[in-house]
Amino acid sequence: MTKKKLIYIILFLAPFAFIFLSLFVGRYPLSVPEVARILWGKLIFSAWGLQDISTTIVWDIRLPRAILGALVGGSLAVSGAAFQGLFRNPLVSSGILGVSSGAGFGAALAILLFNTTSYIYIFAFCFGGMAVLFSFLIGKIYNTTPTIMLVLGGVIVSSVFSALISFAKYVADPYNQLPAITFWLMGSLASARYQDIMVAGVPMLLGIAGLIAVRWRINILSMGDREAHTLGLNTALSKGIVVICATLATAGAVCVSGIIGWVGLVIPHIGRMLVGNDNKILIPTSLALGACFLILVDNLGRVISGSEIPLGILTALVGGPFFVYLLKKTKGGGW
Amino acid sequence: MPLVEVSNAGFGYNGRAIFKNINLEVREGEVFCIVGPNGCGKTTFLDCLLGLLKLDQGDILLGGRNIKTIRPPDVAKVLAYVPQSHQKTFPYTVMEIVLMGRASYTGIFSSPSPADISIAEEALAIVGLQEYRNRPYTQLSGGEGQLVMIARALAQKTPVIIMDEPTAHLDFKHELTVLETMVQLVRNTGKSVIMATHFPNHAFYFENNDVPTSVALMDKLTFSVIGRPGEVLSEKNLKSLYRINARVVSYQLDHNTEVKQIIPISTLYSKESERVN
Structure with a gap:
C-alpha cells in the first residue's frame, strides 16, 4: 500500500521536475543559481524587467517549450489510453479515428494556401476534428454506432486524408512548401511560445479534464457495448463523451506540435505495467508519463546533434527499445 | 406482482x-x-x-x-446479466471486474466508493473467490471466470x-x-x-x-x-x-x-x- 502511494506521489511530481530540469538543457549552459534567480525574478517581480540573454532563454524559450511538451505528451497519452479502453484494443492509439491524418492535411493545406503559423493551427485543429466527425458518421451507417464500425470509419478516413496529404506534397512548391509540410508532419515543439500554450492549451486541458472525469466509465466501456449496457451505462452518451474529449486533446496537441506518433500507443502500456489496468488510476498515470516522456525526448532532440531532430522520429527511437526493456522486465503485466 | x-x-x-x-x-x-x-x-x-x-x-x-x-x-x-461468453481484453483484477457491477449506482463523473468496494467484497465472498480479488481475471479458469461474472451480477444488487x-x-x-x-x-x-x-x-x-x-x-x-x-x-x-x-x-x-x-x-x-x- 505504501509502495503504491509512493509511486503516485512520484508520478504526480515527476512532470514538474522534468519541466524544471529541462530549463538547464541546451546549447547555452546555465547554472542552478542563475535559473533560480531568473525564475524568482519573473515569478515575484514580474514587472521588474531583467531582459538579459539567460532570462530570454529560460523564460521565453525553454520554459514554454517544456510546458507545451508536457501538455502535448499528456494529451496524446491520455487520449491513447482512453481509446484503447473504448475500442477494447491495446493496439489502438490516439489517432485511430483519423484526427492525426486530418490535422496533417489541414496543416499541409494551410501551408499551401497561406504559410503563416496561425492558419496552420486553425486548419490542423478543424480538419482533425472534421476527420473524427466523418469517422463517426461512417460508423453510424447502421444507425447504432458499434465500436467496430467506428474503427472501420477511422481507418477509411485516415487513409483518405493520408492520400490527400500526399497530394498536397505532390503539388507543393519543392523549395519552400514541401520541406515545411514534411517537417511539420514529423512533429516539433520548436515554435513553442506562450500564445501557443494559451490557444492550444484550452482544448488540450478540456479534453484531459473530461477524460479524467469519466475515467472509471472507460473500464465499463471496455467490457463491450452489450455488457456496458446491461451494467447500466448509456453507452452512446458515454462513448460520445470519451470520443469528444480524446479528440479535443489530440487535435489540440497535434495542431501545435505536428504528428508525434508512438506516445499515444505505448505510454498507456507503460502505465499498465506500473499501476495495472484500472483506468481510474491508469488515466492520470498516463498523463504524467506522457508529459515526462515528451519533455525528455524533446530535450534529447535538442542536444544530441547540431540541429534539432524532429520529435516524431525520436519518440519511436527512444520509446521502442525502452518498451521492449519494460516488456521483459515486467513480463508484460498479465497479458 | x-x-x-x-x-x-x-x-x-x-x-x-x-x-x-x-x-x-x-x-x-x-x-x-x-x-x-x-x-x-x-x-x-x-x-x-x-x-x-x-x-x-x-x-x-x-x-x-x-x-x-x-x-x-x-x-x-x-436485471443483472451474466453473459454466455465474456471476451476478455485487458487483464483487470477480479476486484476491478466485480466493482463494475456498481456502475448503475455511480454517477458519470465518479468512481466506486468504499461502500461499493465492500458490496463487491461481499459478492466475491458469496461465490467463494475472496482470495482471488487481486488476481488478473484473465488468468482464471473458465469456471472461476464464470463465478467472477456472477459476482459482478451480484454486486449489481x-x-x-x-x-x-x-x-x-x-x-x-x-x-x-x-x-x-x-x-x-x-x-x-x-x-x-x-x-x-x-x-x-x-x-x-x-x-x-x-x-x-x-x-x-x-x-x-x-x-x-x-x-x-x-x-x-x-x-x-x-x-x-x-x-x-x-x-x-x-x-x-x-x-x-x-x-x-x-x-x-x-x-x-x-x-x-x-x-x-
Whole structure:
C-alpha cells in the first residue's frame, strides 16, 4: 500500500521536475543559481524587467517549450489510453479515428494556401476534428454506432486524408512548401511560445479534464457495448463523451506540435505495467508519463546533434527499445 | 406482482420473425429456464429482456413498469446479466471486474466508493473467490471466470439475474459449482434467475434441490410449453423439441431425495432409434 502511494506521489511530481530540469538543457549552459534567480525574478517581480540573454532563454524559450511538451505528451497519452479502453484494443492509439491524418492535411493545406503559423493551427485543429466527425458518421451507417464500425470509419478516413496529404506534397512548391509540410508532419515543439500554450492549451486541458472525469466509465466501456449496457451505462452518451474529449486533446496537441506518433500507443502500456489496468488510476498515470516522456525526448532532440531532430522520429527511437526493456522486465503485466 | 412479466412478445430481423406470442411471469425466488435447440432465438429473447433490442410487439414489464419507460441505469438495478461468453481484453483484477457491477449506482463523473468496494467484497465472498480479488481475471479458469461474472451480477444488487448458458464450456465440477451457487442465491437471498440453457437437466437439478422452477420449451418461434420440469420435460416433449429419443429416469438418492435426469439416447432416424422404439 505504501509502495503504491509512493509511486503516485512520484508520478504526480515527476512532470514538474522534468519541466524544471529541462530549463538547464541546451546549447547555452546555465547554472542552478542563475535559473533560480531568473525564475524568482519573473515569478515575484514580474514587472521588474531583467531582459538579459539567460532570462530570454529560460523564460521565453525553454520554459514554454517544456510546458507545451508536457501538455502535448499528456494529451496524446491520455487520449491513447482512453481509446484503447473504448475500442477494447491495446493496439489502438490516439489517432485511430483519423484526427492525426486530418490535422496533417489541414496543416499541409494551410501551408499551401497561406504559410503563416496561425492558419496552420486553425486548419490542423478543424480538419482533425472534421476527420473524427466523418469517422463517426461512417460508423453510424447502421444507425447504432458499434465500436467496430467506428474503427472501420477511422481507418477509411485516415487513409483518405493520408492520400490527400500526399497530394498536397505532390503539388507543393519543392523549395519552400514541401520541406515545411514534411517537417511539420514529423512533429516539433520548436515554435513553442506562450500564445501557443494559451490557444492550444484550452482544448488540450478540456479534453484531459473530461477524460479524467469519466475515467472509471472507460473500464465499463471496455467490457463491450452489450455488457456496458446491461451494467447500466448509456453507452452512446458515454462513448460520445470519451470520443469528444480524446479528440479535443489530440487535435489540440497535434495542431501545435505536428504528428508525434508512438506516445499515444505505448505510454498507456507503460502505465499498465506500473499501476495495472484500472483506468481510474491508469488515466492520470498516463498523463504524467506522457508529459515526462515528451519533455525528455524533446530535450534529447535538442542536444544530441547540431540541429534539432524532429520529435516524431525520436519518440519511436527512444520509446521502442525502452518498451521492449519494460516488456521483459515486467513480463508484460498479465497479458 | 411478478418481478418480470412478458406479454405477447414478438421480435424479428428484417421482417423474418425470430419469436412471437411469448408470455412469461417470473416471481421472487424462482428459477425460470428457457430450453430449446440451437438457433431457436433464446439469446435474442434475452437481449430483448435486457433492453438491448426492442420488441416489435408486446410488452416487458419490470415490477409493473414498462421497460421502454425505464432508463438504462434503472433497468440495471432490476436485471443483472451474466453473459454466455465474456471476451476478455485487458487483464483487470477480479476486484476491478466485480466493482463494475456498481456502475448503475455511480454517477458519470465518479468512481466506486468504499461502500461499493465492500458490496463487491461481499459478492466475491458469496461465490467463494475472496482470495482471488487481486488476481488478473484473465488468468482464471473458465469456471472461476464464470463465478467472477456472477459476482459482478451480484454486486449489481438486482432482484433478477439473467444468465445465458451459464455453464457452457465448464467441466462437471465447475458446472456443479456454478449450479450450487445459483441454488444458494435463490434460496438464501430470494433472487430470481432467468436462464437459457442447452441442458434441460439443469431444470431438473433445481427442482431436485427444491427450488421453485419453471421450464419453457422454445420451439417454432414461441414458448410451446411452460410448466414444472417434471411435467414439461417428458420424453414426448423432448422428442418433438430436439428430434431425439430420450429417457427420463429417477434415482432414489435417500428416502427423501429423488434425483431426476434426462438421458439422451439417439436422434430420431438413427439405427439406434429402432431399438429404443
